[in-house]
Amino acid sequence: MTRTVLEVRDVQKSFGAVTAAKDISVAVPEGAVFSLIGSNGAGKTTFVNMVTGYIKPDSGSIRFADRDIAGMAPRQITRMGIHRSFQIAQLCNDLTVEENMLLAGAIHGASGPSFLRRAHDPEARDRAVATLERFNIAEHRDRLVPELSGGVKKLLDIAMAMAGDTQIMLLDEPTSGVASDEKFPIMDLVMEALRSTGVTVIFVEHDMDIVTRYSERVLAFYDGRIIADDAPDEVLLDPEVQRYVTGTPA
């Protein structure tokens, strides 16, 4: 039986009169690929933000590695092995692609970042380039971030998040802002890299073709609640999901 790696139980979150998360409960098995769907404001990103420490839930628990991580700082959660990418790629614009990767490597390094060890150390550069090659963006290594296309930025954002000892990867709309003909190649690359390491993946997505192709289980959000939780084919046939999420007739 597969071990549960993340357990969210009865989580609630309100912003004033707006309820962003209402009795959210879900158990994520190790190595699974989950997708979160729902219209804008349904609570998907709130879920990701609560799991990664950006937002503290009002109540409920989020258990990971035998600890309740609800309310912990993002960096503490990251160090425990829950990493994330962002809807708008969060990169350092004044650094090159390779330096962004070196940054991730320096922070995630086994001995922690050093005051003496050179950031551009040859071994660190080799590791950075190897990761960039895995995501097929090594050719851009010397370019500054503002010079990159949306797809390359997304891949770099995910590659940086993957530099550490990742156990769960949360991807917030990995293909948003990416040209339509780049979406599947990018997802193929990302999923191949993630699956090869056995990482548990939770991704937020609006494109149902991507949801059905890459996820094993789908959580459909509406008005801060999970209205469906099942295999992609089952969820997409759910009348409530069709009415509130996909907009397709029942």
Place this chain on the structure above:
Amino acid sequence: MRSKLFLGATAAFAVLAAGSVILPDWAMFLCAMALAKGLVCLGIVGMMRGGVVSFGQGLYYCIGAYTATLVANSFGVSDIFLLTLLSALACLLVGMAFGPLLSSYRGIFFAMLSLALSMVLYGSLSKMSVIGGTDGLNIAAPTFLGWAPEGRPLQTALYIYVVAIVVIAGTLMRIYFDSEQGLITLATRDNELRVEYLGASVRNIMTYNYVFGAVLGGIGGTIAALALGHVDPEFAFWTTSGEFVFVAILAGYLSVPAVFVAAIILELVRSFSNLYFPNTWQLALGIFLLVVIVLLPNGLGSLVGRRKGNAA
């Protein structure tokens, strides 16, 4: 690459130390003061790399100067090495106390809070007649491991000492800037959210830079006090801190030597402007800074110190 750095540091020491032979007394004094102030500015540059600017480094400049003076006058300690060490230690402790508080602030709030701390010290010292009030205190000439030079040899020894400190501090800061922590500092300037989500503490990084700045400020203040033979609360006044920021902006954050070049340029421009335009020297200084900002927005350092790894 480190061997290149050490070679450069040795060459810098040789060139600067040669000044002790060729420079007249007034120029050697001017350079010693400029280099001492350059140390304070180097601390500000360290913070600038993380995206904040302290408008209150006069606090540590003053604490360093007063610590050395009070220790010398109260306990009869005259050894320059011991006085520098004790001043650096005092600033380290004060920096560690205020660093975590200031590390929560950014932009103008960081600048104003740091300025407020230095002005509190200025106000306190001005009212404390037991340590000289606004008149300040005198400090006797230092000794060097038991050697007590006078006249030109004293000035030469003090100059060589500050050159050695500058080269050591400059080399250490270059190593830090090029290190993994240095890269994280640069990234923090750019995108704090990314740094936090990679697992690093932005507050810790800000605190480290603030504490390093405090120690450098204290060492600079000690040397300035010993060179002048006098300290007063003006060391903590906002115009003194503003001068340090002026040099840091002039130098930019790309090059360590540029900080000391900028400090020397400021002293020269000020001295000569003061001599030839006694009533308008601030105007000359302002125009000079304006020209540098327009022509070199990343400071003098951008002439030589293009950041490693850039595609450009």
